[in-house]
Amino acid sequence: MSGYKNNNLVKLCIMGDGGVGKTAVTIQFISNHFVHYYDPTIEDSYRKQCVIDDQVYMLDILDTAGQDELTAMRDQWIRSCEGFVLVYSVTSRSSFDQIAFFKEQINRVLDSDDVPIMMIGNKSDLDDERQVTYQEGKDLARCFGMSFMEVSAKTRSNIEEVFNETVRCVKRKYDLHNKDKSKDGKDIKKKNSIIKKLNQKVNNTKNSIC
Amino acid sequence: MIFLFKTSNKYFYLLGVGGSCFLGFVFLYFLKKSYNNKNNKFIESDNNNKNNFEKEEKEMSQQLIEIRKKINDYSKLKYPTKQGILFKKSRYLKEWRNRFFVIEEDILYYFDIEKGNNSNKPIGTPLGIFNLLNCSFTLITNEKRSPLVFKIQEENGTNKDYKNCLISCESAEEFNQWFQLLPQIKQTMDRKKDLVIKLQALSRKKLQQKKYQQLKESALTIQRFYHLYEGERKLARFIFNVIKVQSYARCFIDRMRYKKIKEEIMVIQSHFQVIKAKNRLEKEFMRRRIAQELLSTEKSYVYNLKLIIDIFIRPLINFNSIEQRVLSVSEISGVFGNWERLYKINSDLLVLIQCKLDNWSIDQTIGDLFIENTDSLFEYTPYVTNYDHSRKLLAKLTSGNTNFRNFLDAAQRDKRSKYLDISSFLIQPIQRLPRYELLLRDLLKSTSTLHKDHKYLSKGIVKIKEITMYVNDQQKERENLSQVIQIQKELIMDNIKLSFSSATRLIREGEIKVSKKKTWNYMYLFNSQLVIIQKKDDKKLVKEVIQLEQLGIRDDNSSSSNTITNDSGTDLLNNSSNNLLLLSSTISSPDLSSSGTNAINTSSQALPIGTIGNKFKLIISSKTEISLYFDTPEEKNNWFADIAITLNRLETQKKNFEKSINLQTIN
Numbered sequence: 001m002s003g004y005k006n007n008n009l010v011k012l013c014i015m016g017d018g019g020v021g022k023t024a025v026t027i028q029f030i031s032n033h034f035v036h037y038y039d040p041t042i043e044d045s046y047r048k049q050c051v052i053d054d055q056v057y058m059l060d061i062l063d064t065a066g067q068d069e070l071t072a073m074r075d076q077w078i079r080s081c082e083g084f085v086l087v088y089s090v091t092s093r094s095s096f097d098q099i100a101f102f103k104e105q106i107n108r109v110l111d112s113d114d115v116p117i118m119m120i121g122n123k124s125d126l127d128d129e130r131q132v133t134y135q136e137g138k139d140l141a142r143c144f145g146m147s148f149m150e151v152s153a154k155t156r157s158n159i160e161e162v163f164n165e166t167v168r169c170v171k172r173k174y175d176l177h178n179k180d181k182s183k184d185g186k187d188i189k190k191k192n193s194i195i196k197k198l199n200q201k202v203n204n205t206k207n208s209i210c
Numbered sequence: 211m212i213f214l215f216k217t218s219n220k221y222f223y224l225l226g227v228g229g230s231c232f233l234g235f236v237f238l239y240f241l242k243k244s245y246n247n248k249n250n251k252f253i254e255s256d257n258n259n260k261n262n263f264e265k266e267e268k269e270m271s272q273q274l275i276e277i278r279k280k281i282n283d284y285s286k287l288k289y290p291t292k293q294g295i296l297f298k299k300s301r302y303l304k305e306w307r308n309r310f311f312v313i314e315e316d317i318l319y320y321f322d323i324e325k326g327n328n329s330n331k332p333i334g335t336p337l338g339i340f341n342l343l344n345c346s347f348t349l350i351t352n353e354k355r356s357p358l359v360f361k362i363q364e365e366n367g368t369n370k371d372y373k374n375c376l377i378s379c380e381s382a383e384e385f386n387q388w389f390q391l392l393p394q395i396k397q398t399m400d401r402k403k404d405l406v407i408k409l410q411a412l413s414r415k416k417l418q419q420k421k422y423q424q425l426k427e428s429a430l431t432i433q434r435f436y437h438l439y440e441g442e443r444k445l446a447r448f449i450f451n452v453i454k455v456q457s458y459a460r461c462f463i464d465r466m467r468y469k470k471i472k473e474e475i476m477v478i479q480s481h482f483q484v485i486k487a488k489n490r491l492e493k494e495f496m497r498r499r500i501a502q503e504l505l506s507t508e509k510s511y512v513y514n515l516k517l518i519i520d521i522f523i524r525p526l527i528n529f530n531s532i533e534q535r536v537l538s539v540s541e542i543s544g545v546f547g548n549w550e551r552l553y554k555i556n557s558d559l560l561v562l563i564q565c566k567l568d569n570w571s572i573d574q575t576i577g578d579l580f581i582e583n584t585d586s587l588f589e590y591t592p593y594v595t596n597y598d599h600s601r602k603l604l605a606k607l608t609s610g611n612t613n614f615r616n617f618l619d620a621a622q623r624d625k626r627s628k629y630l631d632i633s634s635f636l637i638q639p640i641q642r643l644p645r646y647e648l649l650l651r652d653l654l655k656s657t658s659t660l661h662k663d664h665k666y667l668s669k670g671i672v673k674i675k676e677i678t679m680y681v682n683d684q685q686k687e688r689e690n691l692s693q694v695i696q697i698q699k700e701l702i703m704d705n706i707k708l709s710f711s712s713a714t715r716l717i718r719e720g721e722i723k724v725s726k727k728k729t730w731n732y733m734y735l736f737n738s739q740l741v742i743i744q745k746k747d748d749k750k751l752v753k754e755v756i757q758l759e760q761l762g763i764r765d766d767n768s769s770s771s772n773t774i775t776n777d778s779g780t781d782l783l784n785n786s787s788n789n790l791l792l793l794s795s796t797i798s799s800p801d802l803s804s805s806g807t808n809a810i811n812t813s814s815q816a817l818p819i820g821t822i823g824n825k826f827k828l829i830i831s832s833k834t835e836i837s838l839y840f841d842t843p844e845e846k847n848n849w850f851a852d853i854a855i856t857l858n859r860l861e862t863q864k865k866n867f868e869k870s871i872n873l874q875t876i877n
Binding site: 077 | 594
């Protein structure tokens with residue numbers, strides 16, 4: 001896990017099943033246009049400067065297009081990033097079922113349950129072909145402790161909000177991390193045990209919900 | 211009339227010679243009257259031949275009879291030529307008696323005279339009638355009475371009663387007058403006859419003229435009719451021409467319509483061909499564009515590879531003195547791996563791709579390039595396997611080495627790097643390798659199956675996939691090996707022997723309890739053995755090592771007995787249906803060394819009832835059993851599934867090994 005830097009660089013990773021529109025979402029956010037009939041994969045790393053909550057951030061976004069079967073190489077990608085955007089398509093039930101798999105992999109690789117993850121359902125403009133309802137997505141995201149939005153790369157709905165929310169999650173985690181460091185050494189053990197119990201309760205709540 | 215005038219003049223001259231103008235006038239009047247009557251008769255009869263003339267005479271005699279019947283009195287004779295008292299000798303008694311004689315036209319009448327008075331008036335019907343035209347006059351000198359006697363005799367008369375008679379006069383002068391007059395009347399009548407004939411001929415001519423006129427009129431009528439026929443014929447010709455023109459026009463219209471239909475057909479055909487050609491062109495356009503993207507992405511990738519060499523690697527190596535050196539050689543190779551080798555490989559690949567696109571045509575192929583020239587991509591394996599080490603080393607150097615951090619900041623501000631972090635560059639080889647498959651797959655979609663390149667691209671995709679999966683598997687093995695080595699370093703073994711081979715893989719680890727009352731312990735599940743350790747003061751003591759080849763597991767909390775064992779003499783297929791489900795799910799899973807998600811899925815399939823409780827038993831031998839307690843039922847299920855999968859895989863490997871031994875024995 002690379003540390004948070006003073007120049008407000010945030011590394012995000014776009015993950016999801018094949019064909020859900022990861023690159024389209026990224027290009028829509030970076031370049032403000034939707035590629036209709038030809039989906040180029042020209043750039044592997046996308047960087048954009050944006051203002052979130054009166055703060056200037058530099059987003060470095062990794063696109064994992066083509067990594068569907070390369071689990072080991074995907075682990076390397078996961079270790080490189082701080083925040084994650086899990087993408088599924090509302091027109092594909094199988095891509096929705098893969099979200100749990102990606103969440104599991106992120107938690108296993110980073111060995112942590114507290115990872116800033118944003119879950120988005122793409123292609124929300126194709127209501128005729130919808131196979132996953134909004135409520136289903138919201139419920140699954142709540143079970144995994146993730147933020148949830150439905151977006152459309154074609155109509156650019158909620159594209160900005162997705163990345164803004166992801167950056168907020170990363171920032172929130174960093175602030176919590178700083179607070180932890182500022183504490184005295186005496187209270188570390190006690191705090192850890194308290195956090196452990198809270199995590200257990202949260203997990204129990206999640207299990208009951210799921 | 212002139213002829214009549216001439217005739218009358220001549221007759222008048224003769225009469226003048228005679229010395230009597232009155233007689234001439236009377237004769238002329240008579241002649242005129244007779245002419246009119248004769249003329250009418252002849253015109254009406256219209257006869258030329260003599261036979262006709264004879265018939266005519268018979269008719270005249272009949273007419274005389276009729277006249278005799280009609281003329282009952284002398285007063286009916288209105289226009290006499292000459293009249294007077296003459297002596298007539300009777301036929302049978304031979305006496306001379308006084309009779310009143312009257313000549314009117316060409317007929318001689320004689321009447322009886324009243325007795326007693328001296329009036330000398332004729333009375334009663336005529337006693338006799340002579341047609342002067344048929345009579346002859348002769349002098350008779352034998353009579354006793356006087357020498358002045360002449361005889362009137364009809365030549366061809368049919369009436370016997372009035373065949374002839376003798377007439378005498380008192381004076382010679384009167385005798386001469388009557389005797390000369392009668393032949394003159396006959397001559398006149400003959401002349402009149404000729405004139406009538408001429409007039410008849412003339413009238414006949416006139417009739418002919420009339421006929422001619424009528425014929426002419428009819429001819430004119432016919433001619434007019436002919437003219438009408440001409441007009442009609444012209445009209446017919448005009449109508450025919452109109453019809454012809456219309457037919458021409460109709461033919462023209464049909465031809466034009468046919469032309470239009472044909473043109474429409476041709477337009478439709480050309481449109482269809484245009485659509486076909488458009489589809490072909492679109493496909494070719496997409497194909498060319500993807501090929502160009504392959505070139506441009508390869509170009510930018512090679513540029514970035516060279517950029518790292520120019521900005522980072524070469525300056526770090528080329529520091530002259532030891533004091534200015536920022537990183538050691540081992541550190542440089544630790545961070546960048548075989549970066550220069552990757553640059554060489556992709557530079558060569560770029561040259562080949564550039565050559566393909568410089569000679570681009572519809573028949574150009576790219577798949578053959580990836581079949582023949584991508585074996586060098588296997589050299590990505592060292593870089594990919596070194597990436598984790600590189601990332602950690604980079605983080606360490608950045609935090610520890612101030613000179614290196616300053617060097618990185620200066621390099622990042624270089625405009626050529628587009629303000630990307632060094633880690634963004636270091637991740638690019640890992641990103642680039644899977645992109646080849648994406649690009650070739652897109653290219654395959656845009657290539658028709660008839661194209662020569664379709665086969666090459668299919669094979670190229672297979673080859674690229676082999677390379678990437680090989681690199682991925684190598685990375686996975688590297689991770690497992692480092693993980694096992696790490697665990698081996700941490701473990702402390704006092705009395706128990708624990709050995710790891712190069713094939714050892716960590717499957718699962720977690721906290722367990724051997725009994726309810728005891729404290730938590732820790733357990734590792736490897737692919738061949740199960741290790742239970744105890745933690746004391748951050749030290750890990752190995753308590754027990756269980757070989758999986760002789761292990762069995764049982765879940766007593768399920769409704770039915772669910773035992774899996776590999777002991778000799780026990781057949782797995784004879785166990786309960788849960789075992790069958792487990793085996794089938796194990797066989798159907800694509801990867802036996804699956805990750806947690808697949809384990810969860812397998813567990814849910816194989817153990818639908820075993821969600822109660824949080825423990826299961828390990829059957830080491832017929833006498834020894836160990837109960838394992840877990841934190842949650844879910845965790846228990848996960849452990850149970852992983853152990854079951856591992857046991858089944860060992861069983862499969864054992865069977866395959868035995869089969870191979872049997873085959874060798876047979877050979």
